[in-house]
Amino acid sequence: xxxxxxxxxxxxxxxxxxxxxxxxxxxxxxxxxxxxxxxxxxxxxxxxxxxxxxxxxxxxxxxxxxxxxxxxxxxxxxxxxxxxxxxxxxxxxxxxxxxxxxxxxxxxxxxxxxxxxxxxxxxxxxxxxxxxxxxxxxxxxxxxxxxxxxxxxxxxxxxxxxxxxxxxxxxxxxxxxxxxxxxxxxxxxxxxxxxxxxxxxxxxxxxxxxxxxxxxxxxxxxxxxxxxxxxxxxxxxxxxxxxxxxxxxxxxxxxxxxxxxxxxxxxxxxxxxxxxxxxxxx
Amino acid sequence: xxxxxxxxxxxxxxxxxxxxxxxxxxxxxxxxxxxxxxxxxxxxxxxxxxxxxxxxxxxxxxxxxxxxxxxxxxxxxxxxxxxxxxxxxxxxxxxxxxxxxxxxxxxxxxxxxxxxxxxxxxxxxxxxxxxxxxxxxxxxxxxxxxxxxxxxxxxxxxxxxxxxxxxxxxxxxxxxxxxxxxxxxxxxxxxxxxxxxxxxxxxxxxxxxxxxxxxxxxxxxxxxxxxxxxxxxxxxxxxxxxxxxxxxxxxxxxxxxx
Numbered sequence: 001x002x003x004x005x006x007x008x009x010x011x012x013x014x015x016x017x018x019x020x021x022x023x024x025x026x027x028x029x030x031x032x033x034x035x036x037x038x039x040x041x042x043x044x045x046x047x048x049x050x051x052x053x054x055x056x057x058x059x060x061x062x063x064x065x066x067x068x069x070x071x072x073x074x075x076x077x078x079x080x081x082x083x084x085x086x087x088x089x090x091x092x093x094x095x096x097x098x099x100x101x102x103x104x105x106x107x108x109x110x111x112x113x114x115x116x117x118x119x120x121x122x123x124x125x126x127x128x129x130x131x132x133x134x135x136x137x138x139x140x141x142x143x144x145x146x147x148x149x150x151x152x153x154x155x156x157x158x159x160x161x162x163x164x165x166x167x168x169x170x171x172x173x174x175x176x177x178x179x180x181x182x183x184x185x186x187x188x189x190x191x192x193x194x195x196x197x198x199x200x201x202x203x204x205x206x207x208x209x210x211x212x213x214x215x216x217x218x219x220x221x222x223x224x225x226x227x228x229x230x231x232x233x234x235x236x237x238x239x240x241x242x243x244x245x246x247x248x249x250x251x252x253x254x255x256x257x258x259x260x261x262x263x264x265x266x267x268x269x270x271x272x273x274x275x276x277x278x279x280x281x282x
Numbered sequence: 283x284x285x286x287x288x289x290x291x292x293x294x295x296x297x298x299x300x301x302x303x304x305x306x307x308x309x310x311x312x313x314x315x316x317x318x319x320x321x322x323x324x325x326x327x328x329x330x331x332x333x334x335x336x337x338x339x340x341x342x343x344x345x346x347x348x349x350x351x352x353x354x355x356x357x358x359x360x361x362x363x364x365x366x367x368x369x370x371x372x373x374x375x376x377x378x379x380x381x382x383x384x385x386x387x388x389x390x391x392x393x394x395x396x397x398x399x400x401x402x403x404x405x406x407x408x409x410x411x412x413x414x415x416x417x418x419x420x421x422x423x424x425x426x427x428x429x430x431x432x433x434x435x436x437x438x439x440x441x442x443x444x445x446x447x448x449x450x451x452x453x454x455x456x457x458x459x460x461x462x463x464x465x466x467x468x469x470x471x472x473x474x475x476x477x478x479x480x481x482x483x484x485x486x487x488x489x490x491x492x493x494x495x496x497x498x499x500x501x502x503x504x505x506x507x508x509x510x511x512x513x514x515x516x517x518x519x520x521x522x523x524x525x526x527x528x529x530x531x532x533x534x535x536x537x538x539x540x
Binding site: 098164166167169170171172173174175176177180184185188189191 | 370401449
């Protein structure tokens, strides 16, 4: 082998090793976070953790049932508001958004995507909390929905654009109207991707804290009323982690572990849905 | 019921010009497609043959910037007239494309039924019969009758293309447009489709675009030769291939250009 070929092979191996190491570092962050949470949080998770509400500071025991239910309600409501608008906007952008309006919507969605989440919280506070004179779960949901919409719009647009134009033409040539083509052929073909996008969007906002601080506010008691302040896991972590009690710190670690697990489950579901996309038999 | 089988339907273009922006892809073409015959449109790539085909069912206008001058007459009605709804028109004219385009989320059955469903709900029984008839016509019934509810994309390329033909003929159109239907198929699949052309012209008026000259000679009754957007020559296929009248046609057929 010539000297040049040897050198090439060495460089090639070195580069391969480099990217492998860099990838490992990227994965390491997740492993460290999960490991740390397991070590510090798992021991505090018991049945009461899931079924009981918090007890007054200083007493031991109690759980975060209020925060788990609150997260489910606030994020669920946010999805109910955000998914139809976000997916609808994405469909519009991909199928009809070629003109000036499409350009404007796309641009605004990109700007909104980059907006700090705390700013979105302030907006929800200004337009909902202040006029109604009360913090509420609903205000929190609206804030999270606003965060979700641009994400869903852009991912839906990407997914719908992946549908080959030949399918659109085939449907139109069969005498499908434009709306029916978009709905029955294009949206259905892209459905797996759209659902994945929605789940990832939901997982993203499930961990948000800042936009909830002055909207849902937090609540130490169990509450199901969306017009009242409500606790979420993220707010619970924030309060407990910054508090002075060891018990609180333990519960914060455990809450973080549960929240992380929740997000992981949603992401895995998203993976599973995409896997189903091809070769689906109806 | 099967109007196409017994009426003498007329399809023709009258001084048809198709444009993409300023570019004239089809120039002043007047062409008659006799009922229950196969007319092949041949010519080198970019000669406007596909564009001409897409003008017949108003698919051309879906391309941004595309427009049409002149007329396409279907039973003496200009399909570009204001009162003609292009969606209704396309239900009377079936089309099959170069690449098979089965709807990937639908079963074989639903693919064939897709064009029927846009015309409103029908009793289950009637739908089953229509789907079977269409699959029979496309010579696909025996291949798929035991797996109608399975995914359409599990079929081979040739089967997928026959499925697209079944989907196109299921609503019993009057005209069938084939845009290079065998371009992505192997020889066996090609032969299948060509045999179908012979069988289906009893029921439909067929227009086929192809750049395979042997195919045009095998399947068509009439052949139209296009070059640079112009219709150069049209005539009975046997005459066109034996003794073309125009020098350019002869040059193309004998492989001297294109």
